[in-house]
Every structure is written in structure tokens, then in C-alpha cells.
Amino acid sequence: MLFSFALHLSTLAAFGITGLWGRTLPDRLTDFVGQTELDLTSFPTGDQKEEPTPEPQPAPQPPAPQPPAPPQPIASAAQPATDDMALQQQRKAMQSLIRAALREGPPGLTVATPAPPPPPPLPAPTQASVPRASFAGVEATPAHRIVYLVDGSGSMAASINFVKTELVSSVNRLAADQRFQIIVFRQPANSSQPATIAFSRSDMVYATDASKSSVAPWLQEILPVGRSDLTIGLTEAMRFQPDIVFVLSRGISRSGVNIEQRNADVLAALDRINPVMLSGSRNARIKTIQFIEDDPTRLMQKIADRHGDGPGSYRLVTREELRAR
Structure with missing residues (x-):
């Protein structure tokens, strides 16, 4: 009994010393404040597989010594890739310098400039585009300025109607951009x-x-009289600077004159008024x-x-053709 009482007193003394007297004791001794709290978080459970312990491996053997490799030739440095755009720019710059040098050239040096290419040939004019003129089947081309030189002497009495009819037809065939003149000559x-x-x-x-319609009435007033003088007619015809002359005549009067001398005088006068030019041609082509x-x-x-342009100028x-008209 005495032993139990002594044990109870020793217990109380112990609580008083530790400062726990008067405090409510926790249900368990482990619930004291300030003590380490237990982490009750649940962790997944499962079968934990233990990793096998690796077996010890033998230490690697050092590599066998190799003979030294023979020296390799040193490769030349690769050319850097040139950008296409930079190459084109350099090429253009070089061309510009060359052109400038060709234009200017060094002092005292004349650089020949290449001649430009010849122009393309002009298309050959079509038959419809070339001005033409004709009289009684005698053709003349090109014909821009035409003179009809009509012998109005008495020797043309049998031919004058044919001449008038054919002359009207010839003028009517001309184009509007062609020019013409009619001259009647005679020695009055x-x-x-x-x-x-x-x-x-x-x-x-x-x-x-309007000009064409005036030709026929004008010709009706022409009557063949007098004698023929071709020199007078040719001189007057050349005054109008024609490129074509149709001479319409029966021939030169042969009575009372030196025919050879007269013909020589006519040809000499015609050479003076229609001379041969440096090009070898004459200003006017004369058809007879x-x-x-x-x-x-x-x-x-x-x-x-002498004054025509080849066969067909005469x-x-x-008389049979005149009668057929």
C-alpha cells in the first residue's frame, strides 16, 4: 500500500517538473504539440520489383597499337560558290565599261563603230501600185507626168479621129494622182x-x-491644118518636165527640104532638151x-x-487599123 502511494506521488512530481500540470493530456503520448507529426499520406502499393544486380564485366582491353597512317595530300581549297546575281551584275558592269571604252577610246585612237545592219528590202511594188500609161498598145511605166504630143498638121487628116478616140480612152485609164498634158503642134x-x-x-x-470629162470637148475643136514641125512640139513638151511623152504623128514633111539634114537637126535639138544624165538615163522617155x-x-x-526605154517604144x-475603128 505504501508502495502504491509512493509511486503516485513520484508521478505527480514528475508532471509538475515538466510543466504538464494542469494541462489536458492527450489521449496518446504521441499527440503532443510540437512533436513530429506523422505523414499519413497513402502511397500506392504494389509489387516492387527489385532490379537485378548487374554482373561484373571484365575490364576492356587497351587497343593494339596501329602503325601511323601515311600522310595525305592537302586538298586545294574549294572555290567559293559564286552567286548568280552577283555574277550577272559583274558581267553587266564589265559590258558597260567596254561600251564606254569603245565610245571614248584612248587619246589618239579612233575606234571603229560597227555599221548598223542594212534595212530590210522594200517590198516590190505590185502592178496595181505602179502608175501606168498607154496609147494604142504602147505601154509606159512608171508614168507620173504624161504629155500627149499630137501632130495637128494636114497630114493627120485621115488619122485625127482615131487619135482623138484613143486619146480620150488613154486619159480615162489614168489614176487620179497622175498628171497629164495634151499639146497639139503644127507649123501654122x-x-x-x-x-x-x-x-x-x-x-x-x-x-x-472633171479633167477627164473636159478632154473630149476640147479635142473636138482641133482641126488638122498646116505643116508638121516636130522640133517645135518636142521643145514645148519638155517645158512641162514630163517623164513620159507619147508622140503621135504620121511623119515629117519631106517636100522641099533636105531630109537627112532635117532629121539630124531634129535629133540634135532633142538631145539638147532631153540630154543623157550622169546616171545614163534621160529625164523623159519618149514613145513614138x-x-x-x-x-x-x-x-x-x-x-x-535614143529616147525610149527599149523595145516597144515605137x-x-x-491604115487597116484606122479603118477598123
């Missing part, structure tokens, strides 16, 4: 009559509808049309040979 019986009569007194006229019969002196043929219209 007296000085009061003119030696030449022109359709247009001032200059050539364009082949307009003779009526009824050939001139035995061949003056009309000689004029065509033609004879026979």
Missing part, C-alpha cells in the same frame, strides 16, 4: 495662128473626173506612134531608139 499657115495649143496653159492637170505607113527616113524609130498604126 500664117503668123497669127499659134504653133502649139495646150490643154492646160499653166501646168499639167491631175487626172480627176506613127500612122498609116512607116517613115522611110526612120526619124520616128530613131527618136524611140509602133506603127496601119
Whole structure:
């Protein structure tokens, strides 16, 4: 009994010393404040597999010594890749320098500039675009300025109607941009009559509808009289600067004159008023049309040979052709 009482007193003394007297004791001794709290967080449970302990491996053997490798040749440094754009720019710059050097050139040096290429050839003119003129089958081309030189002497009495009809047809075939003139020549019986009569007194006229319609009435007033003088007619014709002359005549009067001398004088006068130029051609090409019969002196043929443009510059219209009209 005494032993139990002594044990109870020793217990109380112990609580008093430790400062726990008067405090409510926890249900368990482990619930004291300030003591280490237990972490009751649950952890997944499962079978934990133990990793096998690796077996000890033998230590690697050091590599066997190798003979030294033979020296390799040193490769040349690769050329850096050149950018295409930079190459083009360098090329353009070099071309510009070359062009500038060619233009200027060093002092005292003349750099030949290449000649430009020749222009392409012009297309050959079509037959429709080349101005043409014709009389009684005698063709002339090109024909921009045409003179019809009509013999108005008495020798043309049998041919004048044919000439008038064919002349109207020839003028009507001209284009509007062509020019023409009609000159009637003769040696008048007296000085009061003119030696030449022109359709247009001032200059050539364009082949307009109005001009063409005036030709026939004007020709109706022409009557064949007097004698022929071809020199007078040719001189007047060349005054209008034609490129084509149609000479319409029966021939030169042969009575009372020296025919050879007269023909020589006509040809010499014609060479003066229609000379050969440096190019070898003449300003005017002369076509001769003779009526009824050939001139035995061949003056009309000689004029065509010297002042025409080749075969076809002379033609004879026979009496049968005149009658057929």
C-alpha cells in the first residue's frame, strides 16, 4: 500500500517538473504539440520489383597499337560558290565599261563603230501600185507626168479621129494622182495662128473626173491644118518636165527640104532638151506612134531608139487599123 502511494506521488512530481500540470493530456503520448507529426499520406502499393544486380564485366582491353597512317595530300581549297546575281551584275558592269571604252577610246585612237545592219528590202511594188500609161498598145511605166504630143498638121487628116478616140480612152485609164498634158503642134499657115495649143496653159492637170470629162470637148475643136514641125512640139513638151511623152504623128514633111539634114537637126535639138544624165538615163522617155505607113527616113524609130526605154517604144498604126475603128 505504501508502495502504491509512493509511486503516485513520484508521478505527480514528475508532471509538475515538466510543466504538464494542469494541462489536458492527450489521449496518446504521441499527440503532443510540437512533436513530429506523422505523414499519413497513402502511397500506392504494389509489387516492387527489385532490379537485378548487374554482373561484373571484365575490364576492356587497351587497343593494339596501329602503325601511323601515311600522310595525305592537302586538298586545294574549294572555290567559293559564286552567286548568280552577283555574277550577272559583274558581267553587266564589265559590258558597260567596254561600251564606254569603245565610245571614248584612248587619246589618239579612233575606234571603229560597227555599221548598223542594212534595212530590210522594200517590198516590190505590185502592178496595181505602179502608175501606168498607154496609147494604142504602147505601154509606159512608171508614168507620173504624161504629155500627149499630137501632130495637128494636114497630114493627120485621115488619122485625127482615131487619135482623138484613143486619146480620150488613154486619159480615162489614168489614176487620179497622175498628171497629164495634151499639146497639139503644127507649123501654122500664117503668123497669127499659134504653133502649139495646150490643154492646160499653166501646168499639167491631175487626172480627176472633171479633167477627164473636159478632154473630149476640147479635142473636138482641133482641126488638122498646116505643116508638121516636130522640133517645135518636142521643145514645148519638155517645158512641162514630163517623164513620159507619147508622140503621135504620121511623119515629117519631106517636100522641099533636105531630109537627112532635117532629121539630124531634129535629133540634135532633142538631145539638147532631153540630154543623157550622169546616171545614163534621160529625164523623159519618149514613145513614138506613127500612122498609116512607116517613115522611110526612120526619124520616128530613131527618136524611140535614143529616147525610149527599149523595145516597144515605137509602133506603127496601119491604115487597116484606122479603118477598123
